[in-house]
Amino acid sequence: MDFSRVFSEAMPLLLDGLKMTVIASLVSILIGMVIGLLVCLMKMSKNVVLRAIAGVYIWIIRGTPMIVQALIVFFGIPQLIQLAAPDFRSNAITAGIITLSINAGAYLAEIYRGGIMAVPKGQTEAARSLGLSKSKTMIKVVLPQALKFSVPSLVNQFIITIKDTSILTVIGMAEVVNVAQQYVGSTFVYFETYSVVALMYLAIISILMIISNYIEKKLKYEEKKSGK
Amino acid sequence: MASDSRKEKIIVKNLHKYFDKNEVLKGVDAVITEGEVVCVIGPSGSGKSTFLRCLNKLEELTSGTIIIDDYDISDKKVNINKVRENIGMVFQQFNLFPNMTVLKNIMMAPVELKKMTKEEAEKKAKELLERVGLSEKAAAYPGELSGGQQQRVAIARALAMNPDIMLFDEPTSALDPEMVGEVLDVMKELAAEGMTMVVVTHEMGFAREVADRVLFMADGGIVEEGTPKEIFDNPQNERTQDFLKKVL
Numbered sequence: 001m002d003f004s005r006v007f008s009e010a011m012p013l014l015l016d017g018l019k020m021t022v023i024a025s026l027v028s029i030l031i032g033m034v035i036g037l038l039v040c041l042m043k044m045s046k047n048v049v050l051r052a053i054a055g056v057y058i059w060i061i062r063g064t065p066m067i068v069q070a071l072i073v074f075f076g077i078p079q080l081i082q083l084a085a086p087d088f089r090s091n092a093i094t095a096g097i098i099t100l101s102i103n104a105g106a107y108l109a110e111i112y113r114g115g116i117m118a119v120p121k122g123q124t125e126a127a128r129s130l131g132l133s134k135s136k137t138m139i140k141v142v143l144p145q146a147l148k149f150s151v152p153s154l155v156n157q158f159i160i161t162i163k164d165t166s167i168l169t170v171i172g173m174a175e176v177v178n179v180a181q182q183y184v185g186s187t188f189v190y191f192e193t194y195s196v197v198a199l200m201y202l203a204i205i206s207i208l209m210i211i212s213n214y215i216e217k218k219l220k221y222e223e224k225k226s227g228k
Numbered sequence: 229m230a231s232d233s234r235k236e237k238i239i240v241k242n243l244h245k246y247f248d249k250n251e252v253l254k255g256v257d258a259v260i261t262e263g264e265v266v267c268v269i270g271p272s273g274s275g276k277s278t279f280l281r282c283l284n285k286l287e288e289l290t291s292g293t294i295i296i297d298d299y300d301i302s303d304k305k306v307n308i309n310k311v312r313e314n315i316g317m318v319f320q321q322f323n324l325f326p327n328m329t330v331l332k333n334i335m336m337a338p339v340e341l342k343k344m345t346k347e348e349a350e351k352k353a354k355e356l357l358e359r360v361g362l363s364e365k366a367a368a369y370p371g372e373l374s375g376g377q378q379q380r381v382a383i384a385r386a387l388a389m390n391p392d393i394m395l396f397d398e399p400t401s402a403l404d405p406e407m408v409g410e411v412l413d414v415m416k417e418l419a420a421e422g423m424t425m426v427v428v429t430h431e432m433g434f435a436r437e438v439a440d441r442v443l444f445m446a447d448g449g450i451v452e453e454g455t456p457k458e459i460f461d462n463p464q465n466e467r468t469q470d471f472l473k474k475v476l
Contacts, residue, residue, distance in 0.1 A: 125286055126319065126323035127325075127337075130312065130386070145327055
């Protein structure tokens with residue numbers, strides 16, 4: 001076992017990779033949450049065209065592996081763009097974040113939708129009967145309650161997104177797995193290096209779980225006998 | 229009874245409502261004048277809740293006309309949200325917002341709809357809570373209250389917008405028997421103050437005591453209407469007689 005060598009030699013590299021993993025995850029989760037909300041509202045709208053667009057988007061993203069999506073975004077689409085702009089160069093970080101965001105967005109849309117559907121119809125009726133518009137009812141009454149219902153699934157999706165960053169090693173994004181692969185390529189200390197990488201993921205996800213438990217506790221209001 | 233000089237608050241003309249192919253309201257006509265308390269009774273499935281829910285357009289009308297305070301709400305160009313600000317509604321299941329305190333439940337609509345400042349709304353909410361006898365529950369969440377208390381908060385919430393019409397959709401049907409009285413008392417007070425009220429109810433005692441007029445509905449139409457005395461003591465229609473025999 002040569003953990004001390006990994007710690008002294010590889011740690012600075014791995015920490016750089018970890019930083020990239022965390023930043024890419026955070027940015028993608030934030031963008032994904034916005035995409036997800038838009039797609040969710042589109043899918044629930046009365047407009048057939050909007051509903052169809054949202055449906056096709058979710059269908060394609062969920063129906064194809066993320067590794068293929070990443071390859072298309074990084075290699076495929078730039079090739080098309082180069083037909084018009086020959087100087088265009090794709091960037092692994094941008095392509096990675098785009099892939100993660102559109103991927104998370106599709107899953108988050110369905111998570112939000114589930115949360116919204118779990119809010120009893122009476123809540124909407126009460127708000128509308130007071131004179132609140134459809135959108136105000138959504139923002140003030142339905143979404144806050146839907147969010148609470150969605151927290152466990154949201155956290156689950158965040159965890160998946162964090163772990164999915166590792167897939168982006170195939171397009172050469174310098175996240176922690178990619179950095180580790182480069183290091184072991186020349187040193188062959190597989191077990192130690194990859195163990196350290198695994199522990200790093202475990203640490204980030206543990207932090208996320210602690211935060212989410214705290215949020216869940218915060219959102220818990222008295223509901224023992226709550227009006228149905 | 230309301231005198232003839234009073235303003236007509238609600239005019240319903242030939243109201244039809246279908247749920248898919250099922251005709252739930254088969255041409256309902258009704259006029260409700262200012263300050264009148266109208267109780268709607270009838271067997272379940274008679275369309276009385278649907279009728280009530282059409283009055284603030286929680287149900288889309290299939291055809292017919294409903295005029296509220298000179299606004300034709302069957303006209304798509306009329307801003308239904310504005311009309312609803314003047315129509316309070318109380319539901320069978322209370323439908324309080326479980327994530328807001330009692331005070332916030334009551335303040336939310338007036339503040340969001342810019343009818344009052346936060347301070348004004350809070351003052352109003354506290355007054356209303358006192359009126360329904362729940363001042364000490366301002367900071368509680370709906371889940372911490374009994375059904376009767378929740379329904380009283382729901383009435384206060386509807387009153388916060390200063391409506392001049394109140395709709396009640398079986399407000400005591402989900403309550404334990406010992407809590408029915410406290411809710412009916414609040415409604416009686418409201419009726420005494422001159423609020424225009426339409427109440428769908430199974431509480432025949434309340435209808436008899438408080439209503440100016442009783443509508444008996446069956447099979448999607450108003451079969452008989454009259455003063456409580458007329459309806460309860462001397463019903464003319466066979467359906468009414470039959471129904472009252474079962475419930476009284």
